[in-house]
Amino acid sequence: MLTVTNLIKKYGKQNAVDDISFQLEGGEVVGLLGPNGAGKSTTMKCIVGLLRKTSGEVTIGGYDHLSVEAKRFFSYIPETPYVYDLLTVKEHMQFIAQAYGVTEWQVKAKELLELFELDDKQNKLGRDLSKGMRQKVSICCALLPDPQLLFFDEPMIGLDPKAIKNTKQVFKQLKEAGKTILVSTHLIDSVELIADRVMILKDGRIIGNDTIFNLKQQALQGQGSSLEDLFLEMTKDE
Numbered sequence: 001m002l003t004v005t006n007l008i009k010k011y012g013k014q015n016a017v018d019d020i021s022f023q024l025e026g027g028e029v030v031g032l033l034g035p036n037g038a039g040k041s042t043t044m045k046c047i048v049g050l051l052r053k054t055s056g057e058v059t060i061g062g063y064d065h066l067s068v069e070a071k072r073f074f075s076y077i078p079e080t081p082y083v084y085d086l087l088t089v090k091e092h093m094q095f096i097a098q099a100y101g102v103t104e105w106q107v108k109a110k111e112l113l114e115l116f117e118l119d120d121k122q123n124k125l126g127r128d129l130s131k132g133m134r135q136k137v138s139i140c141c142a143l144l145p146d147p148q149l150l151f152f153d154e155p156m157i158g159l160d161p162k163a164i165k166n167t168k169q170v171f172k173q174l175k176e177a178g179k180t181i182l183v184s185t186h187l188i189d190s191v192e193l194i195a196d197r198v199m200i201l202k203d204g205r206i207i208g209n210d211t212i213f214n215l216k217q218q219a220l221q222g223q224g225s226s227l228e229d230l231f232l233e234m235t236k237d238e
């Protein structure tokens, strides 16, 4: 579903993403973990085409990631939610539905807005929404076209506990529906239960890419421990 080959992104002389390669098979849920500045957001932005990669190749569903065909496959939920100031919450849903040709979108939009407790905010303008509400609108817009592949960059930041719980539930449902997900997060427990695999990024490089079980075996010599301990062990400075 997603193939990243020798991806490099430089900011000036710094390699923020330093020659990484990985694949996501259809239906896989993969957690992208790493300390602040590891290159998680830069990697995602290069994949979805918001940042110009320095070099490397990215294909989505077999198509070059910048093609319209590739864009039909995925939704991206950015770290900082972007909403249109002068569209209401409902108009955001309508706009996405029309852009992606979603038929009978009202029913799905209603379900999503109810799930994220936005149903009473339908007529509020984007500019009048709180940060958490913007994040919820961003998630609802991403889910409306029912894409095969979803990129979530720190989806829980700014959400209240109820919305975090709902988002975890949505992840579970998406996984059950066979969707492919790449999710970057610092909230390790939010991926521990659903991730088939995690990739650990440090200084722009992938330093671990395996099932949580296998990574624990390698890093902790089989000592029973949490994913959080594993993360801290793998990313500690020598």
Ligand SMILES: Nc1ncnc2c1ncn2[C@@H]1O[C@H](COP(=O)(O)OP(=O)(O)OP(=O)(O)O)[C@@H](O)[C@H]1O
Pocket (backbone or CB within 6 Å): 011, 016, 034, 035, 036, 037, 038, 039, 040, 041, 042, 043
């Ligand atoms: N626009 C930019 N210009 C220059 N350097 C940048 C820019 N954006 C990010 N960087 C640098 O690239 C590196 C990777 O940043 P990135 O935001 O991808 O990390 P991250 O893993 O998403 O971090 P966090 O967990 O803090 O969100 C960091 O060293 C950062 O300072």
